[in-house]
Amino acid sequence: MEWPKSNDHSLLSKMATNDGHGEKSRIFDGWKAYDNDPYHPTTNPQGVIQMGLAENQLCFDLIEEWIKKNPKWSICTAEGASEFKDIALYQDYHGLPAFRSAIAKFMEKVRGGRAKFNPDRIVMSGGATGAHELVAFCLADPGDAFLVPTPYYPGFDRDLRWRTGVQLVPVVCYGKNDFKITRVALEEAYKKAQEDNIRVKGVIITNPSNPLGTVLDRETLRSIAKFVNEKNIHLVCDEIFAATVFNQPDFIGISEILEEEEEEDVQYNLDLFHVVYSLSKDLGFPGFRVGVVYSYNDDVMNCGRKMSSFGLVSTQTQYLIAGMLSDEVFVENFLAESHRRLAARHKFFTKDLDEVGIGCLNSNAGLYCWVDLRRLLKEATVAGEIALWRTIINEVKLNVSPGSSCHSSEPGWFRVCFANMDDETMKEAIKRIRKFVFENRLVGVASGKGPAVAAKSLGCASKLLRDLKIPYPRQCIMSPQSPLVQATT
Ligand SMILES: Cc1ncc(COP(=O)(O)O)c(C=O)c1O
Numbered sequence: 001m002e003w004p005k006s007n008d009h010s011l012l013s014k015m016a017t018n019d020g021h022g023e024k025s026r027i028f029d030g031w032k033a034y035d036n037d038p039y040h041p042t043t044n045p046q047g048v049i050q051m052g053l054a055e056n057q058l059c060f061d062l063i064e065e066w067i068k069k070n071p072k073w074s075i076c077t078a079e080g081a082s083e084f085k086d087i088a089l090y091q092d093y094h095g096l097p098a099f100r101s102a103i104a105k106f107m108e109k110v111r112g113g114r115a116k117f118n119p120d121r122i123v124m125s126g127g128a129t130g131a132h133e134l135v136a137f138c139l140a141d142p143g144d145a146f147l148v149p150t151p152y153y154p155g156f157d158r159d160l161r162w163r164t165g166v167q168l169v170p171v172v173c174y175g176k177n178d179f180k181i182t183r184v185a186l187e188e189a190y191k192k193a194q195e196d197n198i199r200v201k202g203v204i205i206t207n208p209s210n211p212l213g214t215v216l217d218r219e220t221l222r223s224i225a226k227f228v229n230e231k232n233i234h235l236v237c238d239e240i241f242a243a244t245v246f247n248q249p250d251f252i253g254i255s256e257i258l259e260e261e262e263e264e265d266v267q268y269n270l271d272l273f274h275v276v277y278s279l280s281k282d283l284g285f286p287g288f289r290v291g292v293v294y295s296y297n298d299d300v301m302n303c304g305r306k307m308s309s310f311g312l313v314s315t316q317t318q319y320l321i322a323g324m325l326s327d328e329v330f331v332e333n334f335l336a337e338s339h340r341r342l343a344a345r346h347k348f349f350t351k352d353l354d355e356v357g358i359g360c361l362n363s364n365a366g367l368y369c370w371v372d373l374r375r376l377l378k379e380a381t382v383a384g385e386i387a388l389w390r391t392i393i394n395e396v397k398l399n400v401s402p403g404s405s406c407h408s409s410e411p412g413w414f415r416v417c418f419a420n421m422d423d424e425t426m427k428e429a430i431k432r433i434r435k436f437v438f439e440n441r442l443v444g445v446a447s448g449k450g451p452a453v454a455a456k457s458l459g460c461a462s463k464l465l466r467d468l469k470i471p472y473p474r475q476c477i478m479s480p481q482s483p484l485v486q487a488t489t
Contacts, residue, residue, distance in 0.1 A: 053417055225266075271298075
């Protein structure tokens, strides 16, 4: 017998059907375009290249080598099978002691030993996604709000709000000062929430930033810490990209700021500070769902631990990670090599964009660039940005993320990921961008850096076009709209 199908949403809870997941948002169009037509170098060379996914795939050879050399930590091997029974039975919610110690040590290592983490304060969750929800659940009631500096990771709209009923209030940051989080911007957002009768429970930051790929400097971190301290609200620091910092300046985590307290004139209330971490980016293991809440507040830690039974990390995964991260030689080598490869990929990508006059926000971390395409907008509005985005997906066949999906205050910025593909796919992506820029006569228009840069771009142009076997777009030089006219006369 076939059961009748029903679209009656009243059969489900309001929360389950309130679209808080955001899946219907137009932002998913890019993902659909990729899913329907994924690029493959031989079977689908015209397909869409995925540049909207912040995955770190550059060091899997190192991981594979370690796994082969250390089969005892994989319990489904002859060398590891004797541990199978213990690992497969119930373990307590605190997690394996060896796992918590290894994670705490890894977090210290990533911060250059300048901050200490107590393994007993590590609370597990299903990735940073679960960690954020856990923290929001512990800190806020439905209707309460967190302030979030823009642009921000779009997943926050789902992770923090959907099942908790918490609201997010943007702290509007601007490109003119590299999207710096200022005290003025924090105060404005706080005031706006108060005027709207919204109770502010905290501030959430990502450091290094997703989507900017920048790190917060000491002065900014101190200023944010002082702000929450004075208002008696929480600070949640998402530091899941901590080990992706591939160039100077070094990463400074909030824990370092709290530990230097004695030298400062301010006494921080540690109960207000919480770190969210995961291995999804730094090790490149999003599939393992290893998330961590490190709270300085005992009540949050205890409540979080009770909740973590809803999103425990599988003991099999804990066991493997414990073995891998307690291998100090491996960790040292992995971090150094990962930084080197990320730096090289970032350089390759930004240099090639620069040659066609496309600029990026100066960044030294993350798995993506914040690319400035404002000059290519037909109109400087969100509609203009979405129109350009659709062209990039449908014609250039690249899935990138428009800044509006990250609540950017300025239309025309795009987050473009560079570490989720091999070198050949990256070269193909670059080739498509160059072709698009030249075929549409955008050299110089894209730059916006004035005639000198335009002339430099033009200098590279004929060589690039020869490489790409594209006829030289003569009208480009003569176009009255193009800044190149100035450069050539
Ligand atoms: C800033 C930020 N926080 C949290 C997450 C979610 O991470 P996880 O895969 O560990 O749940 C992401 C994923 O991209 C992210 O960029």
